[in-house]
Amino acid sequence: METKIWSACGVIFLTVFFSYLLKKILRPKKLNPPPGPKPWPIIGNLNLIGNLPHRSLHDLSQKYGPLMQLRFGSSPIVVGSSAETAKIFLKTMDVTFASRPKTAAGKYTTYNYSDITWSPYGPYWRQARKMCLMELFSAKRLESYEYIRAEEMNSLLKEIFRSNGKSFYLKDCLSTLSLNVISRMVLGKRYLDEENGVVSPEEFKKMLDELFLLNGVLNIGDLIPYIGFLDLQGYVKRMKIVSKKFDRFLEHVLDEHDERRKKMENYVSGDMVDVLMELAEDPNLEVKLERHGVKAFTQDLLAGGTESSAVTVEWAISELLKKPQIFKKATEELDRVIGQKRWVKEKDIPNLPYIEAIVKETMRLHPVAPMLVPRLSREDCKVAGFDIKKGTQVLVNVWTIGRDPSLWENPNEFCPDRFIGKGIDVKGQDFELLPFGSGRRMCPGYSLGLKVIQSSLANLLHGFNWKLPDKMKPEDLNMEEIFGLSTPRKIPLVTVVEPRLPLELYSL
Numbered sequence: 349m350e351t352k353i354w355s356a357c358g359v360i361f362l363t364v365f366f367s368y369l370l371k372k373i374l375r376p377k378k379l380n381p382p383p384g385p386k387p388w389p390i391i392g393n394l395n396l397i398g399n400l401p402h403r404s405l406h407d408l409s410q411k412y413g414p415l416m417q418l419r420f421g422s423s424p425i426v427v428g429s430s431a432e433t434a435k436i437f438l439k440t441m442d443v444t445f446a447s448r449p450k451t452a453a454g455k456y457t458t459y460n461y462s463d464i465t466w467s468p469y470g471p472y473w474r475q476a477r478k479m480c481l482m483e484l485f486s487a488k489r490l491e492s493y494e495y496i497r498a499e500e501m502n503s504l505l506k507e508i509f510r511s512n513g514k515s516f517y518l519k520d521c522l523s524t525l526s527l528n529v530i531s532r533m534v535l536g537k538r539y540l541d542e543e544n545g546v547v548s549p550e551e552f553k554k555m556l557d558e559l560f561l562l563n564g565v566l567n568i569g570d571l572i573p574y575i576g577f578l579d580l581q582g583y584v585k586r587m588k589i590v591s592k593k594f595d596r597f598l599e600h601v602l603d604e605h606d607e608r609r610k611k612m613e614n615y616v617s618g619d620m621v622d623v624l625m626e627l628a629e630d631p632n633l634e635v636k637l638e639r640h641g642v643k644a645f646t647q648d649l650l651a652g653g654t655e656s657s658a659v660t661v662e663w664a665i666s667e668l669l670k671k672p673q674i675f676k677k678a679t680e681e682l683d684r685v686i687g688q689k690r691w692v693k694e695k696d697i698p699n700l701p702y703i704e705a706i707v708k709e710t711m712r713l714h715p716v717a718p719m720l721v722p723r724l725s726r727e728d729c730k731v732a733g734f735d736i737k738k739g740t741q742v743l744v745n746v747w748t749i750g751r752d753p754s755l756w757e758n759p760n761e762f763c764p765d766r767f768i769g770k771g772i773d774v775k776g777q778d779f780e781l782l783p784f785g786s787g788r789r790m791c792p793g794y795s796l797g798l799k800v801i802q803s804s805l806a807n808l809l810h811g812f813n814w815k816l817p818d819k820m821k822p823e824d825l826n827m828e829e830i831f832g833l834s835t836p837r838k839i840p841l842v843t844v845v846e847p848r849l850p851l852e853l854y855s856l
Contacts, residue, residue, distance in 0.1 A: 421571030
């Protein structure tokens with residue numbers, strides 16, 4: 349009897365012991381996530397995010413530190429808000445964070461993630477990046493299009509001169525410049541002139557504004573997937589509408605290019621769409637480039653090449669209108685280096701350090717993409733001693749980095765002089781200033797964008813004296829922004845100009 353009892357006790361003991369071991373082995377390891385606010389059920393921390401998410405996250409980072417974790421709905425979000433964390437995400441562990449989250453915007457506005465911005469990390473994206481760097485944005489190709497940029501700049505200056513002292517919306521003029529430059533480089537001609545009849549310039553600008561807004565919004569359906577079908581904010585409906593408009597335009601462009609290529613023997617590519625269509629026929633490509641991929645890339649080039657330069661130059665002029673002494677310093681440099689008998693050329697920019705400093709300072713205070721485009725963790729990993737799980741979205745808040753008092757003296761002041769004599773650049777190697785991002789997912793067209801921004805600003809300052817309309821004072825100028833994938837002025841800048849160079853220059 350006693351033997352049976354002891355045998356039973358032994359079995360029970362062994363069962364409990366092995367059960368304990370099994371639980372120890374199978375129990376998930378306790379993680380050490382970055383600090384952050386406690387999430388609410390279902391909505392997570394969305395209650396803490398306002399209409400300007402970059403500012404909301406900036407305020408939270410002041411409490412929880414430069415690396416923090418939140419939940420947007422059911423999606424874990426990690427935010428880096430310092431140059432050090434930016435360097436980890438974009439350089440040290442670039443490959444780990446090189447993918448993109450799946451979003452409705454990527455699905456509906458970029459032909460199911462077929463563009464370079466939203467496509468996930470993998471063979472297709474690597475091939476797309478290589479095509480951009482080697483074919484579309486090579487130094488040789490950009491140089492070959494310099495005459496286009498010069499001609500369109502001349503058209504812009506004439507258009508502003510014709511305002512004849514009347515107030516006008518600067519962003520409209522800048523968007524027209526950017527659209528015409530990028531249209532001729534990418535599509536081969538001004539497809540957006542009224543006589544082409546596909547879409548008017550005004551309608552196309554509205555389409556671009558809508559595209560950028562919808563690619564940057566916090567869509568509830570992305571963050572709480574099981575209610576995504578409800579489209580509570582109406583964003584998906586708007587994405588489908590704008591996507592159809594772009595597709596109609598892009599189909600027309602590709603059809604015209606197809607027809608032209610068939611008619612001519614020994615056809616030589618004259619624009620970026622031609623290059624993309626040639627690549628689509630290349631049997632040696634690792635991943636075949638389909639027609640929808642050509643359309644997605646073309647849309648990327650048109651949108652990215654238009655919005656960033658127009659937004660940045662509008663912010664620069666806005667800041668200068670509030671600081672007349674900086675305006676004066678810039679024009680003194682232009683008069684000294686360029687003189688009063690000609691316009692500024694692209695090759696002059698390296699000799700205009702104060703103009704370059706104004707551009708950098710504008711990008712510091714008003715980055716076009718204040719949180720860059722979201723990245724996605726491809727595997728479980730550790731960052732600064734904290735655990736980040738696979739599938740976590742990663743945001744780099746360059747808006748906060750640009751206002752870090754440990755990096756910048758008087759960070760909220762517009763002061764281009766801070767860059768004079770400093771080696772800080774915008775090409776992704778200095779992590780305190782990242783307007784175009786850094787690493788593998790850095791904007792591939794940054795060199796073109798920089799050329800257009802610097803040249804536009806230099807000529808606008810060289811050619812005109814600027815002032816606010818209706819005796820408006822600089823301190824009355826509203827400097828609020830709206831949020832999307834880019835961050836333009838909430839109220840477009842209205843301004844008045846008068847020529848400051850000999851009148852014959854405006855008729856050349």
